[in-house]
Amino acid sequence: MISVWNELRVARTERPHPELEYHPAFYGEEQGRQLLQSLCTQVTWQTDHFMAFGRRIEIPRLQAWYADPGIRYSYSNNLLQTLAWLPELTALREQIELACGHRFNSVLLTYYRDGRDSVSWHTDDEQELGSEPWIASLSLGASRVMQYRNKHQSETGALSLHHGDLLLMRPGFQQHWLHQVAAQPEVDEPRINLTYRLVAMDDSG
Ligand SMILES: O=C(O)CCC(=O)C(=O)O
Numbered sequence: 001m002i003s004v005w006n007e008l009r010v011a012r013t014e015r016p017h018p019e020l021e022y023h024p025a026f027y028g029e030e031q032g033r034q035l036l037q038s039l040c041t042q043v044t045w046q047t048d049h050f051m052a053f054g055r056r057i058e059i060p061r062l063q064a065w066y067a068d069p070g071i072r073y074s075y076s077n078n079l080l081q082t083l084a085w086l087p088e089l090t091a092l093r094e095q096i097e098l099a100c101g102h103r104f105n106s107v108l109l110t111y112y113r114d115g116r117d118s119v120s121w122h123t124d125d126e127q128e129l130g131s132e133p134w135i136a137s138l139s140l141g142a143s144r145v146m147q148y149r150n151k152h153q154s155e156t157g158a159l160s161l162h163h164g165d166l167l168l169m170r171p172g173f174q175q176h177w178l179h180q181v182a183a184q185p186e187v188d189e190p191r192i193n194l195t196y197r198l199v200a201m202d203d204s205g
């Protein structure tokens with residue numbers, strides 16, 4: 001597969017680093033609007049929960065998980081229900097694989113209904129992703145800020161992710177950095193983020 005990433009611009013952050021590759025407007029404006037619209041209505045959005053201090057708390061966003069047969073994925077002890085691929089998501093997967101020269105077998109969709117929805121500091125370092133994951137993240141809809149901070153030093157950064165932008169997180173990013181999309185109460189439009197991942201097959205049956 002030919003990688004086109006060498007033609008792309010690296011994220012313009014306060015201090016750009018080699019573990020992020022940023023391709024603004026990877027997806028066209030109108031094409032993106034149509035995809036956003038169709039995902040809003042066709043995806044089986046799930047409300048997930050986590051346990052804290054003995055209480056079951058709803059996470060502040062909706063999610064959906066699409067993957068090849070045999071792939072199972074859980075985070076924070078939540079096993080995500082695997083849905084069968086929608087044609088739109090398969091087409092996008094091919095486009096993204098071609099652009100970045102990496103294979104993906106699953107996608108986590110996150111629906112931020114408005115600026116009150118968020119995802120707090122975390123790293124995508126589940127065991128199933130292996131030690132050196134490539135994760136491709138496409139943003140649709142409202143612009144939101146992704147912040148990241150180094151796990152070992154005080155270094156931080158932020159990136160404004162706009163409609164149609166593609167961000168490739170290289171191996172090393174999950175190992176050394178945490179990231180979050182904090183609440184931005186002034187945002188009243190929805191946003192969908194898709195993170196394509198390569199998850200190891202579950203052999204446990
Ligand atoms: O919404 C984003 O840009 C990031 C989402 C994220 O961190 C994730 O899906 O793991």
Ligand SMILES: [Fe+2]
Pocket residue numbers: 122123124179
């Ligand atoms: Fe993440």
